[in-house]
Amino acid sequence: MAAITAQDVNKLRAMTGAGMMDCKKALTEADGDFEAARDILRKQGQKIADKRADNATSEGLVLVQVSEDGTAGKLVALACETESVAKVANFRELTQQILDAAVRTNAGTKEDLLATKEADGLTLQDHITDLMGKIGEKLDVTYATLTAEKVASYIHSDSKKGVLVGLKNVAGADVTEVGRDVAMQIVAMKPVAVDKEGVDSATVEREIEIGKEQARAEGKPEAMLEKIAQGKLNKFYKDNTLLNQEFVKDNSVTIAQLLDKKQKGMTVTDFKRVVIGG
Helix, strand or coil: CCCCCHHHHHHHHHHHCCCHHHHHHHHHHCCCCHHHHHHHHHHHHHHHHHHCCCCCCCEEEEEEEECCCCCEEEEEEEEECCHHHHCCHHHHHHHHHHHHHHHHHCCCCHHHHHCCECCCCCEHHHHHHHHHHHHCCCCEEEEEEEECCEEEEEECCCCCEEEEEEEECCCCCCCHHHHHHHHHHHHHHCCCECCHHHCCHHHHHHHHHHHHHHHHHCCCCHHHHHHHHHHHHHHHHHHHEHHHCEECCEEEEEHHHHHHHHCCCCEEEEEEEEECCC
């Protein structure tokens, strides 16, 4: 069996970031083979991932980047189990590494992003698995991308909520402030769609049935139930679709009116809202 020196342990630690004892154990098991030792450490991370697969990830970090021309945005959230891990430098550096890769590769999906190979030959998923082995917690990635005439973004002060919002008919207007306001609105008011046309049919049917049941419980005549339910559905649209919501900073205008006042015809095309633990 190969003799494992302190220099060997330090070398593996520098290569992997794993703890001293974990590195010594891996090198001993691998009989001094560094590549085999790295594989052993990665397998440890996978074991932790498998064991903790059902654990809740309610802490973490959200990062966002919008292109220089303002037409594309990328949002990455790396979630973990505890607040203390979310503050660790390695965790925050990995989150930034994932976002940098998203911007560099313009990955269309989370799967494509995690399959991205880094300069060391490892994929992003490998790096995530490695970190799980070091910290002993489940990690989970959420990825969102959005393109539009103009993309605005916002990250909440707790760094666990982030939004991308796409605007059209901007016509050269400076939308920095209004775009941020709309993105903040999305975080605060949690709209389910841009407008009523974006609400899926299952939700519409459910709200109508709820409205009918509520009216029936109030003793309303059967012949009136449909009309009453439609009225309640319109209230649902007002409260839960972005353009129809009252602006949280000024409830005398809706978001649609706010945008139109800034630039005639300006509106929202789409938004992405990501919340860790929400």
